[in-house]
């Protein structure tokens with residue numbers, strides 16, 4: 334039995350359950366039956382699952398299928414009530430997290446650091462996601478530079494294409510983020526432009542493997558040499574690519590080095606909750622040696638509640654996520670990750686070929702698992718408008734306008750998806766040609782950004798969306 338009040342089609346995309354299920358603005362006086370709740374929740378989940386099951390949603394859902402997810406949910410349930418911060422009560426957490434870190438370090442060639450300095454040893458922590466991994470690295474660089482070099486106005490240089498999690502961390506931790514534009518039409522950061530920004534306050538530079546907009550790998554070897562030359566930190570953001578590029582490389586694709594094989598790399602973020610196929614809520618941040626990690630830790634010995642310390646910005650965390658992450662890595666094994674990468678690259682290669690075959694579209698850079706494209710003759714957002722009608726969800730890029738499609742495992746489970754993409758894209762381009770000179774629906778928000786006034790308007794609009802989401 335559900336509390337379906339009416340079957341009318343929802344008007345508000347953020348509130349589709351309003352009027353269909355009971356709305357609670359206070360804890361119900363008497364608790365509801367678990368069976369009813371489970372039925373309601375499974376209805377919501379199934380409706381929302383319908384989208385990714387089409388295989389037409391870019392990125393977003395990274396999981397390795399229902400069976401793997403059910404297995405992880407079971408491992409989660411054994412430790413869902415455990416608090417990782419009380420590690421003395423749950424030694425299983427020390428096992429899971431130390432092994433997650435070690436397995437990730439190994440995958441990213443952590444042993445290579447010994448060739449440069451035999452006393453180095455890659456180490457790290459498990460965090461709640463890519464943004465926290467990045468924030469922790471930013472804090473570590475800030476505090477290390479302050480303690481060891483006396484830098485009190487720290488700066489970090491990042492490509493404009495690096496994830497806004499760096500900007501967020503900069504804002505939270507008082508680190509100035511120096512943004513370097515990417516070169517056109519290469520769309521990767523130019524090492525010369527990065528070097529031009531280095532000064533006595535620079536604590537670190539950033540490169541992505543690959544970046545979110547285009548999935549591209551910055552010229553990391555050059556950045557690595559630069560970091561060594563200037564004796565500054567070098568963070569590689571592998572949040573997106575960290576768990577898939579190693580396997581794509583093993584498949585024989587030409588992938589430039591992006592990990593600890595580069596001698597100047599001092600930290601890497603890699604998300605277990607993306608291509609690690611774990612449950613949502615975990616990532617790993619790795620450091621070349623413990624002298625960096627030490628500055629990530631927080632301790633407050635002087636508290637009436639006892640001596641307090643936490644390795645990351647989170648306090649309590651569910652042990653279930655650490656158990657499930659560990660279980661994902663161990664159950665898939667290298668063979669599982671390799672197979673997943675093979676399936677992803679098959680679809681990605683098909684998508685790339687489809688874009689390549691259309692004269693009006695230009696593939697950006699040398700893609701792997703994520704294909705981005707733009708046009709110099711069409712409004713690419715018209716293509717997006719059409720593709721939306723066919724159920725495709727791209728990520729819309731701006732500055733310049735482009736679209737990206739990130740291939741994850743759900744896309745690999747739909748037979749013939751590449752052919753469908755090819756067919757729909759060709760129609761989308763015809764549609765865009767017909768619509769030339771008219772404004773595309775998708776571009777409304779993007780048209781605003783890029784100026785101080787426009788940015789302010791977009792910011793207010795987005796804050797309004799959050800307010801609306803949190804309104805009952």
Ligand SMILES: Cc1ncc(COP(=O)(O)O)c(C=O)c1O
Pocket residue numbers: 462463464465496498541543544545570571572573574604616
């Ligand atoms: C390259 C890159 N870095 C960092 C992040 C942030 O990760 P999260 O959303 O897990 O905080 C993302 C997310 O998509 C990303 O693509």
